[in-house]
Amino acid sequence: MIPQEYIQEVVRRNDIEEVIGQYVQLRRRGRTLSGLCPFHNEKTPSFVVYPDTQSFYCFGCGAAGDVINFVRKYNNLGYVESVKQLASRAGMPLPEEEDKEARARQRLLEINRCAARYFYEQLNAKTPEAALARRYWKEKRGLSDAAIRRFGLGYAPEDFSGLLHYLRRRGFREDELEHSGLIKRSAKGNLYDIFRHRVMVPIIDVRGSIIAFGGRVLDDSKPKYINSPETVVYHKSRTLFALNIAKKSASKRYILCEGYMDVISMHEAGFDTAVCACGTALTPEQVKLLSEYADEVVLSYDSDEAGQKATERSLGLFANSPVKVSVLSYQGAKDPDEFIKKYGRERFDMLLNGTANPTEFQLKKAKAKYDLRSDDGRLNYIREAIDILTGHGVTPTARDVYAGRLAEETGVAKQAILSQMQGALRAADRRSHRKEQKEMVQKGIAADIRVPYTQGGDAALGAASASRQLVAALLQDPDEVPYVRARLNMDTILLPEMQQALQAIFRCAEEKQPVNLTSLQQRLDDKAFQQVALAQAQNHDQKLAQRDIDMYLERLQNAKPISERVAGTSDDQFLNFFANVKKEKGVQEPPPETDG
Structure with missing residues (x-):
């Protein structure tokens, strides 16, 4: 493990405003900065950076943390890798201790590089199988040698252990191979190659690392495609195939296709911004990634029913994106690859320049x-x-x-x-206004706290809110930890996340570590950490003094379970009790929705 003192120093030397400003366009508002969240699609900024606490929080999706957590989430890195990246940025020498997580990722990337070399060598081998694979790429797909090299295309022979032996000879252990997504262990305990007698497509991330593979049969047998499973380096929902090539194009109009083969054919025909999702339907994360590179996206899915459904779903995902979206409509071919082969590049280019807008597409479908x-x-x-x-x-x-x-x-x-x-x-x-009013009623420090009725329900909301406010107060002034610890009865903390947070804060104080998000990140699960970050964000502009802490402690101590407050009441009295609780909190029921 990297020493905590080293991690804290990395955070001190990497100002969060400077680091996040490299990825997100930030606008200063008083003591904070805001911008469009890089982790979900939005048009109104809900992402806030707090220089005073060197933290960030998104009120739209809940993403939160310090500068390390931002780099980790944005670049899809492990925690230690993120620390090392920021350490390098600050010119700090790395700690001597090696890290298992970073080493495992590096080894997996090395396995993938070796596997890609193996598949490419097998494609060019002097065997009947390799000749068949070459004919598939060159004759059936119409690809040039340059395209085959550019995409690193290859062939996996019909051999249960060819790749296995190849990787073993290069010093990779069995446990590493099993975690690679390339090798499996049978019920009898034998290792074997997953990809066999398939043409192979490496999946490369924007940094140029090979992170996974897709394999296609040479005929029409099933399954037609096999894709790598998710690993520590490959998350399909956050990956776009060929983005590593498309991002180098001068054009900002990207073509979103349905599969690898469509993309490769598009590039071969000269459309160098073609990309596709990897073995899954388009995801919000991929839309966000695409919007970082593209000003316009043309949806170019197959013309069959599945392709039309995918188009409709994708339009929904792009609805809140700043990217301009249009839909390619064509006849006489089942997919763009076939269209280009039948009618040529020039006619496809004409189609692109006459693409329909989303409204046009939806009306045509409705009609x-x-x-x-x-x-x-x-x-x-x-x-x-x-x-x-x-x-x-x-x-x-x-x-x-x-x-x-x-x-x-x-x-x-x-x-x-x-x-x-x-x-x-x-x-x-009217519906939008009612929804807005309802959201305004629900907003506030305690709005998102949910307490099960078995633990007090609405009647315990004040105590639950007090526990989170107590956490915020201790983050503002860790010197108050001994005072709180001596007076707090942990049995009064109803929220498990706040119990976990307070215990972590107490341990930090015991071990003489800073009480901040950087320390707590490694001690809390995601749900508890998000709640702690929210508590800090909601209180960034108000100083919580000891009188506030006393009030929170008193509220926790005096909170009574709801069972005591409604014991012996009739049904009508029970309902009236909850109506009064809502009235006390100022919550009004929204009027029934009518369209009249």
Whole structure:
């Protein structure tokens, strides 16, 4: 383990404002800075940096911590690797002790490099199998030798132990191979290669490291694709295939494809910003990653039903992204690869320049569902179209244009459609306002605390809030730890996360370590740490004095279980009790939702 004193010094030498400012555009607001969160999609900044406490917190997704945690989360690194990266930035010599986590990651990357070399060598071997694989890449996929080299494409022979022996000869241990995602152990205890008789595609991250593989059969047998499992270096939900190549392009218009083969074919045809998700549906993390490189994204999925569903889902994920999104629509081919082969690069380029916007795509899809020759069909189409046109991101001008088109398609007067659209917009505004009011009521220091009714429910909310405020007070002034510890009865702490946090704070004080997020990060689980970071963030602009601590201690000591407060009451009295609790807290029930 790296000594705690060394970790604290790394944090001291890496100002959080400077480090995060390299990744996030920050705007100063008094003593804090804010910006768009790099860990989830948003248009209104909810990510806050606190220079006073050298910490950050996102009120949108809950991401929190110190400068080490930011680097760790942003770059998908292990804790020790993040410490070492920041130490290098500060010019600090590394501690002499070796670290298992970093060493394991490095060994896995070395295994992957060796495996990629093995697959490439096997593709170029003088065997009938290799010749078949080369024909697949060159004739069936139409790839040049340059494309094969650029993507590091290869072949896994039909051999249960070829790669296994290759890696063993290079000094890798059996336990390392089993964790690589390339080798498995059978029920009988024998190790064997996972990828066999498949053309191989290395998956490379933005830093140029080979982190996983995808393997495809040479015929139509099943399963068609096999992908590496997740490992300490590979998280498919946060990886985009070919982004390491696409990011070098001068173009900021990226093409999001459905699979590896589409991407490789696109690059071969000269479209060097093609990327795809890795063995999974598109994720919010991938959308966020893509938005760091692209100004515009063209969705280029297959034309079948699955591809259309993927398009619709992806449009939803991009709804809150700053990236402009459009949809590629084509006929006469099942996928972009086939289209390019049939009609050529120039025609595909024309398609790209005429891509439909998301509204166009959704309206076209809605129209295909209904028979416009019938009254019911026309009415249902208009109803669904209006839902689309009153949604997020559609401008008033676009609504007017599409209302005219709807009128032509259905024979219904444009004014009638616009009138119905205005009613839908007013109803949507009312729902949005009620939701906003409800969220405002729920906001505040204790808004997100949830106490099970078996432990006191709403009646115990004050005590639960007091425990979290107590944690915030001790983070502000660790000198108060002995005072609190002598007076606090831990049995009054209802929230397990706060019990864990207070115990960790007490241990830090005992061991004469700083009481801050850096120390607590290594002592708490994710849920408890997030709650501690939230408590600190919510109190950043108010000084909690000893009189506040006394109030929290008194509130904890005097809290009574709800069972004592409602014992012997009738059903009506029980309901009235909870109504009074809500009234005391100033919580108003929102009015029932109506669209009228």
